[in-house]
């Protein structure tokens with residue numbers, strides 16, 4: 001298969017979820033609980049001559065993956081993924097948001113994890129194919145969408161340590177309800193002092209499953225202290241604020257300016273982050289990417305200089321941050337209300353994604 005050959009064989013399911021059952025799921029899908037009828041697959045193999053190539057692009061019924069127990073992903077964690085959404089617009093057309101950015105990031109992650117790069121056209125076509133086959137699964141309520149999860153795993157059965165020569169790229173889809181059940185409530189965040197999610201030269205800038213595995217112990221610690229999410233710091237850089245386990249962070253100042261931690265190699269470059277930077281500038285705000293320390297967060301909130309803090313990412317879009325808990329110390333007020341700028345940017349972003357607000361940046365790609 002060449003980069004331009006994006007024909008997907010259609011091995012469609014003969015046992016789709018019945019319409020009634022699907023309707024019951026779509027009435028309250030939650031997040032990540034249910035999956036659609038199909039999966040898109042493209043495999044990568046290296047031939048005798050050592051030449052690698054993508055092949056066997058196809059749609060298959062959703063179901064378990066047969067893997068050799070020696071498959072490299074099961075032992076050495078050679079895995080990367082993406083997260084994006086498909087939105088149904090009022091006229092019935094289906095769109096996704098900044099897919100080119102996700103395709104480019106998948107390939108940056110692939111380089112870091114020594115996995116093969118996937119041509120952008122193949123990435124886009126895999127989304128189109130899956131969404132076309134499973135379009136009845138897109139909920140159409142306010143704030144609802146179909147979450148798309150492309151991922152790539154090392155399938156080669158080999159226990160020696162080297163990049164796998166056999167890899168599988170797949171996309172699954174899961175109907176996603178309104179993340180907050182309609183209500184946007186600030187969440188409390190736990191400052192992780194015992195654990196880091198990323199280090200210099202590590203995989204923090206790649207969207208890799210291993211980063212999530214290493215964040216879970218901190219997540220448990222957060223929950224034990226009544227917090228929903230974890231804030232990771234760079235303890236070797238004055239406790240510079242990095243990000244949450246799966247979301248980037250923004251600060252809004254009294255003068256309307258905004259700050260987000262600069263990409264340092266240990267922070268994931270969120271598509272939502274890039275979009276919020278642009279939307280902030282569109283609103284006339286000065287948006288700066290720079291180092292911001294935990295001390296600056298504390299003193300800024302105490303002096304009233306920092307007026308809002310929020311987290312952002314594809315799954316939950318924009319989440320206001322209520323209090324930060326650092327050991328027994330709290331930063332911010334209990335029962336804080338979502339900030340004005342936070343909510344304005346959130347509704348602007350959701351509006352663009354769902355077709356209610358004009359897409360002046362050309363961020364949408366039509367899938368169906």
Ligand SMILES: *Cc1c(COP(=O)(O)O)cnc(C)c1O
Pocket residue numbers: 083207243244245246247248268269270271272273312313314315
């Ligand atoms: C995916 C992810 C984000 C958010 O990225 P988006 O492209 O905005 O969804 C932020 N941080 C981490 C660690 C992530 O894995």
